[in-house]
Amino acid sequence: MTITIAPPIVVVRRRIPAPAAELFEAWLNPEAMAQWMRPSKVHRTTATVDARVGGRYEIIMEMESRAIPHRGVYITIDPPKRLVFTWHSPYTGGRDTLVEVDFAASGDHTEVVVTHQQLPEDERTGHNEGWTSALEKLAQRYGKS
Amino acid sequence: MPGAAQALVPVRSPAGHYPNSGPPAPVLTGACTLPIFTHMGEYKAEQLDRVFSALGDPTRRAILARLSTGDARVTDLAAGFSISLNSVSKHIRALERAGLLRRRIMGREHVLSIAPEPLADVASWIDHYRRFWEGRLADLETFVLEKRRKRQ
Numbered sequence: 001m002t003i004t005i006a007p008p009i010v011v012v013r014r015r016i017p018a019p020a021a022e023l024f025e026a027w028l029n030p031e032a033m034a035q036w037m038r039p040s041k042v043h044r045t046t047a048t049v050d051a052r053v054g055g056r057y058e059i060i061m062e063m064e065s066r067a068i069p070h071r072g073v074y075i076t077i078d079p080p081k082r083l084v085f086t087w088h089s090p091y092t093g094g095r096d097t098l099v100e101v102d103f104a105a106s107g108d109h110t111e112v113v114v115t116h117q118q119l120p121e122d123e124r125t126g127h128n129e130g131w132t133s134a135l136e137k138l139a140q141r142y143g144k145s
Numbered sequence: 146m147p148g149a150a151q152a153l154v155p156v157r158s159p160a161g162h163y164p165n166s167g168p169p170a171p172v173l174t175g176a177c178t179l180p181i182f183t184h185m186g187e188y189k190a191e192q193l194d195r196v197f198s199a200l201g202d203p204t205r206r207a208i209l210a211r212l213s214t215g216d217a218r219v220t221d222l223a224a225g226f227s228i229s230l231n232s233v234s235k236h237i238r239a240l241e242r243a244g245l246l247r248r249r250i251m252g253r254e255h256v257l258s259i260a261p262e263p264l265a266d267v268a269s270w271i272d273h274y275r276r277f278w279e280g281r282l283a284d285l286e287t288f289v290l291e292k293r294r295k296r297q
Contacts, residue, residue, distance in 0.1 A: 005209045008197045008267055010274040014282035018289045026289055036284040039277065091273065095194055112285070114278045118197040 009117040020103040020110040024080035027101060033059060042068075053077055054135060057085065072096070073135065076143040080105075084142050087116065095119070100142060192244065193270065196263040199243035204228065205236045209245060212259040219255045 016023060026032040033047040042061040049057045052074065059070040068090060076084035080103055086096040100115040119138075199205050204226065211217065211225060223233040237257065240246040244263050249256045 005200065005206045005213065005264070007203075007206065008200050008271065010271050010278060012275055012278040012282060014279075014286065016282075016286045016289065018286070018293060022289055022293070023285065026285060032288060036288040037281060038284065039280055091270075112282055114282065116274050116278060118201060 007117075009115065011113065011115050013111055013113040015109050015111045017109050019108075020080035020105045023110050023112055024083065024103055027083055028077070037061070050074075051077060053139070072099075075135065075138050084138075086119075086138070098138070098142065192263070193266050195243040196245060196267055197270075199239050199245055200267060202236065202239075204232075205240055208233070208236055208240060209259055209264075212246070212257055216256050216258040219257060222257060 026036065028049055028051040030047040030049050033049070034045045037047065037059055038045040038061065041063055043064070044062040045059060046062075047057065047059045049055075051057075053076065055074050057072055057074070061068045061070070070087060070089040072086035072088055074083070074085045075098075076082055082103070083101040085099055087099045088096050096119055098117055098119050102113045102115075104111045104113070200209075207226070208222065211222060219234070219237065220230070222237075223230045226233055237246060237248075241248060245260055247258050247260050249258070
């Protein structure tokens with residue numbers, strides 16, 4: 001039996017022939033998100049966005065039988081280079097996870113890198129800990145240095 | 146059991162992107178079904194959460210990696226780590242709570258073996274979000290290029 005062990009992290013990258021600014025903008029624009037944040041089984045996506053650090057977003061993906069909410073808070077908004085936010089959905093075990101999006105321009109292309117990971121235990125919003133302090137810790141660790 | 150028929154092949158992990166990454170850890174791969182994402186009960190979600198917490202620590206991943214090569218007595222396992230037996234025991238208990246380890250008591254010896262089922266759930270989670278983000282980035286490209294084309 002060969003079993004191998006991975007840290008729970010997903011890294012996905014794509015090189016897109018468009019300027020970083022246009023791609024970055026599409027991550028925070030609800031009308032844009034309604035179009036590209038829509039997997040094939042989802043017939044409609046609606047998004048609301050409060051695009052500032054500490055602001056919240058909500059993306060509802062409506063499927064045939066149910067609507068799947070995705071919610072989170074922006075940790076870093078650094079256009080057109082980096083966007084970091086928490087991500088909470090029925091698929092994250094009811095917990096906050098972390099999504100980091102980096103935009104690296106090269107010539108007339110931009111490489112977009114999405115890193116999605118579980119938050120370490122001590123950086124989650126604790127029950128006894130204010131949200132602000134948890135957010136500050138996150139910003140310290142994952143924000144722009 | 147979803148993990149039973151999977152081909153488990155070592156793959157390089159995305160080293161350098163994970164804050165705690167040591168040497169590249171191998172990754173559990175395989176053709177994953179997504180049992181937890183179709184009828185994901187609260188229990189399953191909590192269990193998965195414990196598994197993720199357990200795997201978030203490099204020492205615990207190293208313990209699992211060691212056990213993936215064969216069962217081991219607690220004392221022998223601890224001897225392979227530079228930290229104290231007490232620390233290793235704590236990590237072992239965390240892994241047990243996550244359902245990642247089984248402990249057999251044989252006389253005075255505690256023998257540990259790996260329980261692979263939760264790792265299949267982790268692989269499913271990773272696979273689910275890899276597909277999700279790959280799909281989103283493809284659609285992002287389509288959306289932005291279409292917008293540019295219309296503007297021209």
